[in-house]
Amino acid sequence: MSTVLAYLEDTYKLIDKAHVEYIANDERGYYCVLDSTVFYPQGGGQPSDVGTIEAKGVHLTIAFVSFVDGVARHYGDFSSVSLEKGEEVTLYVDEAPRMQNAKAHTAGHLMYTIVESLDKNLIAVKGYHFPDGSYVEFQGSPSFENTETFIAEINTKISEALNEATSVEASLIMPEELAARWSNIPNNLPLGKPLRVVTIGNLHPTPCGGTHLKSLQELKSVVVTKAKRQKGNLKISYKFE
């Protein structure tokens, strides 16, 4: 089985029902696997959601969710309550960290898509969309000559997008279609199966499995603070509000 990732449908849906598949434990402790989840499991440079799961009237704190072999593992004190397969539970995702993560992720997404469109040699390969020290790393040799000028150019484009309160859309398309719309895609995309892409306004679509805001209206500011070479990649740091 695999867990249906319900958070992909709607970033703003924080409460949902799901059914128990099984309880197990690993080096992190006890965890519960469900048929579907609104909890974002840590990955793709985005922190795990936190919250509670109510099972048989007991609220269990969920401090971490991981994604292993197609299933989301919700870690909590599941040894204290006996749950059978098929038991219905209610999931409650904490709103403040979820929205903070969606903001960080959307800000990073906006920044890296603009960078890719300004410099076609650069492809975003890694993101770190945590509240402190957010950055995106790019592969390829930058074609800009002056770093400060390039940063200013990125920030201008970001402000323009924010002023237009641009929409953020997530959709499923085939990788072949993505390649037809934008030639600079990462070379490790699995072909032949639908891919989730995120499109901000009229910028190019980019593959992404994170949680996003539905409009840039919810971001006050996004500012690139520095760009520097690191281990062959270009690392661009940003701040957001």
Ligand SMILES: [Zn+2]
């Ligand atoms: Zn994204």
